[in-house]
Amino acid sequence: MTKTTKSGKPAPAAPRAGNTKVMNRFDLTRRLVARLKSEEAVIGGIGNTNFDLWAAGQRPQNFYMLGSMGLAFPIALGVALAQPKRRVIALEGDGSLLMQLGCLTTIAMLAPKNLSLIVMDNGIYQITGAQPTPAAAAASDLVAVARGCGIAESAWAADEEDFERLVEASLAATVPTLIGARIDHKPGTGTTDRDPVQIRERFMRGIGVRGVAVVEKTPTPA
Amino acid sequence: MQVSEAQQEAAAGAWHEIVRETLKRNNVRLIAYVPDRVLTPLIAGVHADPFFNAFPTAREEEAVGILAGAWMGGMRGALLMQTSGFSTLANVLASLAVPYQIPLIMFVSERGTLGEFNWGQSLVCRTMRPVLDSLAMEHHTITRLDELEFIADRSIKQAVATQAPVACILSPLLTGGKVFKR
Numbered sequence: 001m002t003k004t005t006k007s008g009k010p011a012p013a014a015p016r017a018g019n020t021k022v023m024n025r026f027d028l029t030r031r032l033v034a035r036l037k038s039e040e041a042v043i044g045g046i047g048n049t050n051f052d053l054w055a056a057g058q059r060p061q062n063f064y065m066l067g068s069m070g071l072a073f074p075i076a077l078g079v080a081l082a083q084p085k086r087r088v089i090a091l092e093g094d095g096s097l098l099m100q101l102g103c104l105t106t107i108a109m110l111a112p113k114n115l116s117l118i119v120m121d122n123g124i125y126q127i128t129g130a131q132p133t134p135a136a137a138a139a140s141d142l143v144a145v146a147r148g149c150g151i152a153e154s155a156w157a158a159d160e161e162d163f164e165r166l167v168e169a170s171l172a173a174t175v176p177t178l179i180g181a182r183i184d185h186k187p188g189t190g191t192t193d194r195d196p197v198q199i200r201e202r203f204m205r206g207i208g209v210r211g212v213a214v215v216e217k218t219p220t221p222a
Numbered sequence: 223m224q225v226s227e228a229q230q231e232a233a234a235g236a237w238h239e240i241v242r243e244t245l246k247r248n249n250v251r252l253i254a255y256v257p258d259r260v261l262t263p264l265i266a267g268v269h270a271d272p273f274f275n276a277f278p279t280a281r282e283e284e285a286v287g288i289l290a291g292a293w294m295g296g297m298r299g300a301l302l303m304q305t306s307g308f309s310t311l312a313n314v315l316a317s318l319a320v321p322y323q324i325p326l327i328m329f330v331s332e333r334g335t336l337g338e339f340n341w342g343q344s345l346v347c348r349t350m351r352p353v354l355d356s357l358a359m360e361h362h363t364i365t366r367l368d369e370l371e372f373i374a375d376r377s378i379k380q381a382v383a384t385q386a387p388v389a390c391i392l393s394p395l396l397t398g399g400k401v402f403k404r
Contacts, residue, residue, distance in 0.1 A: 065318070067314075067321075070283075071318065074291065078252075078295060078299075079294060082252075082297035103279075103281075103287075106277070106279050106284065199322070
């Protein structure tokens with residue numbers, strides 16, 4: 001447990017995550033995507049988390065959430081339950097996770113073997129004007145929260161190399177895992193398309209739920 | 223519930239058995255719920271049947287996310303909740319279920335009417351249908367046992383076929399509701 005700031009001012013570099021390095025979301029997202037070789041599903045949370053996922057390369061197995069702040073983990077849990085043989089990765093922001101902390105207990109209870117959770121923690125609501133989160137002001141530790149909820153395999157990434165090591169371990173894990181990454185205050189790199197139906201349809205094709213392309217479905221005359 | 227009442231219900235095909243069998247027949251496998259007194263026999267029924275994967279969630283909104291993900295992944299599900307739970311869903315319905323065209327299947331145990339004893343419940347109940355109507359969402363209030371299977375079955379099929387959410391509101395006229403004891 002770490003100390004709170006005396007002044008109550010936003011403390012982006014507060015040591016709530018121990019001695020971990022402050023990294024960059026886009027850089028980490030690129031490192032993650034580069035390691036995906038098996039059509040893993042990736043669910044991106046609202047805002048910058050999504051924007052960097054988009055900018056890291058638009059895989060057909062990516063799902064981009066345009067609203068419903070806080071639901072990246074629950075959506076990923078649903079995909080993981082429906083497709084137990086596919087690895088599912090969820091990228092979420094710290095402010096978003098704060099909106100839906102209860103989902104950590106649901107994930108711990110159901111304990112899917114194929115779910116990897118990643119929290120990008122900058123301690124602020126960057127996209128709305130960089131206001132500090134209550135968790136940052138209180139020096140709350142989201143990885144400790146996850147562990148307390150029953151996700152035992154929860155860890156802060158100490159630096160980029162450690163992040164890659166934790167990602168590698170999580171892709172092979174048989175219990176839900178959570179990686180916390182402290183990140184800087186930079187905004188997202190790209191912006192997603194804003195067409196929800198197209199995003200969903202592409203994703204469903206990408207994970208094999210929507211079958212073959214329409215042309216292949218055309219019946220041949222008898 | 224009295225034993226004799228339970229026996230009568232079983233003989234007639236209780237509402238919760240009809241809902242359970244209708245879900246099963248339509249391959250609705252994943253059941254997420256936030257507990258409710260009236261829904262208790264339905265919740266117990268889906269837990270007891272190995273066909274279903276039934277589990278509680280901390281919030282109804284979370285359950286919508288899970289069911290949306292599961293549907294995109296190829297598995298049908300349904301959300302069981304009470305009126306006050308539904309009232310927390312406006313944001314997720316408007317930003318996820320409706321625009322992404324997710325066939326979210328909801329069963330809402332109706333509180334707040336026909337003998338409600340908690341003022342807050344009666345007020346929150348009045349927000350339910352305006353929210354459903356404002357998003358032009360399909361919804362039916364089921365009051366009669368003889369109409370239950372038809373409405374539930376057709377509602378599930380329509381939701382899937384049109385990729386649109388649906389709410390089946392289970393009236394106290396059907397379930398008996400929650401009774402005021404003083």
